[in-house]
Amino acid sequence: MPSSVKTYQDDPAVQSKRWVILIVLNLFTFMSTLDGSIVNIALPSISKNLHLAIAESEWVVTGYMLTICALILFFGKLGDMFGKIKLFKLGCVIFIAGSLLCGLSQSLFSLVASRVVQAVGASMTMSTNQGIITEIFPATERGRALGLIGTFVSLGSIAGPSIGGFIVSGLGWPYIFWVNVPIGLIAIILGWLFLPRDLIKTRAKLDIPGSLLFAASIVFIFAGLLLSQQTGFRDPRIIAALIGGVILFSIFLFVESRKKDPMMQLELFKNPLFSLSIFCGFLVFASNFCFNIVSPFYTQDILHLTPSESGLVLMLFPITMVVVAPLSGALSDKIGSELLTFIGLLLMVAAQIGLASLHQGSAVALVCMLTAMLGISSGLFQSPNNSLVMSTVKRTQLGIAGSINALVRNVGMVVGISIATSTLFGVMSHEAGRRVTALILNRPDIFIDGMHVVFIGSAGICLLGAVLTGWRLFQARKRKGQTRQTV
Numbered sequence: 001m002p003s004s005v006k007t008y009q010d011d012p013a014v015q016s017k018r019w020v021i022l023i024v025l026n027l028f029t030f031m032s033t034l035d036g037s038i039v040n041i042a043l044p045s046i047s048k049n050l051h052l053a054i055a056e057s058e059w060v061v062t063g064y065m066l067t068i069c070a071l072i073l074f075f076g077k078l079g080d081m082f083g084k085i086k087l088f089k090l091g092c093v094i095f096i097a098g099s100l101l102c103g104l105s106q107s108l109f110s111l112v113a114s115r116v117v118q119a120v121g122a123s124m125t126m127s128t129n130q131g132i133i134t135e136i137f138p139a140t141e142r143g144r145a146l147g148l149i150g151t152f153v154s155l156g157s158i159a160g161p162s163i164g165g166f167i168v169s170g171l172g173w174p175y176i177f178w179v180n181v182p183i184g185l186i187a188i189i190l191g192w193l194f195l196p197r198d199l200i201k202t203r204a205k206l207d208i209p210g211s212l213l214f215a216a217s218i219v220f221i222f223a224g225l226l227l228s229q230q231t232g233f234r235d236p237r238i239i240a241a242l243i244g245g246v247i248l249f250s251i252f253l254f255v256e257s258r259k260k261d262p263m264m265q266l267e268l269f270k271n272p273l274f275s276l277s278i279f280c281g282f283l284v285f286a287s288n289f290c291f292n293i294v295s296p297f298y299t300q301d302i303l304h305l306t307p308s309e310s311g312l313v314l315m316l317f318p319i320t321m322v323v324v325a326p327l328s329g330a331l332s333d334k335i336g337s338e339l340l341t342f343i344g345l346l347l348m349v350a351a352q353i354g355l356a357s358l359h360q361g362s363a364v365a366l367v368c369m370l371t372a373m374l375g376i377s378s379g380l381f382q383s384p385n386n387s388l389v390m391s392t393v394k395r396t397q398l399g400i401a402g403s404i405n406a407l408v409r410n411v412g413m414v415v416g417i418s419i420a421t422s423t424l425f426g427v428m429s430h431e432a433g434r435r436v437t438a439l440i441l442n443r444p445d446i447f448i449d450g451m452h453v454v455f456i457g458s459a460g461i462c463l464l465g466a467v468l469t470g471w472r473l474f475q476a477r478k479r480k481g482q483t484r485q486t487v
Contacts, residue, residue, distance in 0.1 A: 025129045338477075340383075
């Protein structure tokens with residue numbers, strides 16, 4: 001690339017193939033997020049084939065999510081230092097290798113180890129994709145491009161159970177991993193052909209103490225949250241893990257605040273727009289995963305839909321989101337992002353309140369409408385919010401900003417799962433008068449009561465986000481008014 005070219009946006013060759021580059025990024029974005037959720041539906045088959053207890057097989061899911069969250073900030077910093085595109089390419093190769101090894105695994109140890117390899121590659125791609133998009137796409141198209149990335153993130157996260165069900169039924173559990181190999185190889189070839197060389201790098205040293213402290217804190221906190229789904233939060237080991245994780249994270253923040261080149265650049269959070277957008281993204285993912293956990297039980301065990309019928313109903317969420325998110329991203333490029341995120345969250349609150357009113361005799365058409373409404377509202381919110389996050393940082397900080405955004409997304413998923421399961425089974429246990437961790441035969445009313453509390457809680461989470469985005473919208477309009485008066 002000529003030395004006179006200072007940015008990708010100045011290079012006609014890069015601009016002519018920017019949408020192909022986006023396709024490559026989206027392929028791996030979809031696969032890496034899909035593999036976080038697709039395994040859940042295959043766990044019974046994996047447990048039977050490898051002769052595992054269900055509790056043991058949960059580590060196939062937990063190990064993947066733990067590794068991604070523990071390493072994602074480290075790779076975000078590494079991408080800023082050595083090149084985001086170089087790191088993305090390497091992550092693609094590692095992810096495909098891990099996928100191949102997962103399908104070949106014949107024991108719990110080899111499968112979990114292979115999932116860790118897969119997660120290392122996934123965290124490399126997740127931590128760099130948004131930064132690459134922000135560098136390549138001009139401001140007039142950035143919202144649409146980031147919106148498509150956000151769409152494929154949510155599509156992969158939510159569509160996993162439906163796609164996994166078809167693959168496991170037709171081909172067997174190894175193919176939920178092997179399906180990544182041919183698609184990934186095509187994406188890798190396209191990446192090598194179309195992805196440009198890295199332009200922007202920073203001179204900094206690796207923050208080894210910060211990296212280790214952050215990884216340890218994530219392992220403790222996430223292990224506590226994920227394992228609490230089986231034992232509850234009263235287990236002393238869960239309490240100790242959570243307290244230990246909070247202490248380690250506090251030490252991490254203390255160490256980072258005194259470093260010249262920290263792994264997590266805390267100065268980013270001094271920007272209220274960045275902090276608010278990141279926090280609202282966390283709230284939305286936590287809320288959506290409350291729905292993701294509860295809705296399959298409701299549609300299959302309460303409404304008595306078949307798994308395939310349930311899958312079709314729940315697929316309305318990602319389908320409507322796929323349609324709306326790019327439109328929302330394109331619209332945010334023209335009218336700004338603040339209004340769209342506010343409208344999206346208000347619509348999300350309404351959908352969650354509607355879900356909280358469902359009961360045993362609710363019409364399937366109503367469930368479909370509310371599910372689609374949730375997908376539309378998420379599509380309206382995600383694209384503009386991602387654009388707000390990435391547009392508030394310097395070009396040399398895009399890698400770490402993108403990895404923080406991806407980290408918060410994954411944290412939101414885990415917190416949403418923990419809130420949903422803890423609330424649902426907590427309410428059911430209270431009404432049943434004993435510890436409950438599954439549906440009670442012939443007592444749908446107890447599940448419905450627990451589900452209502454979950455959705456009221458998730459509506460409250462979205463309402464908090466709506467209030468915050470409303471304040472952000474007010475401040476943005478206030479700034480525009482002051483600018484006009486000055487002119």
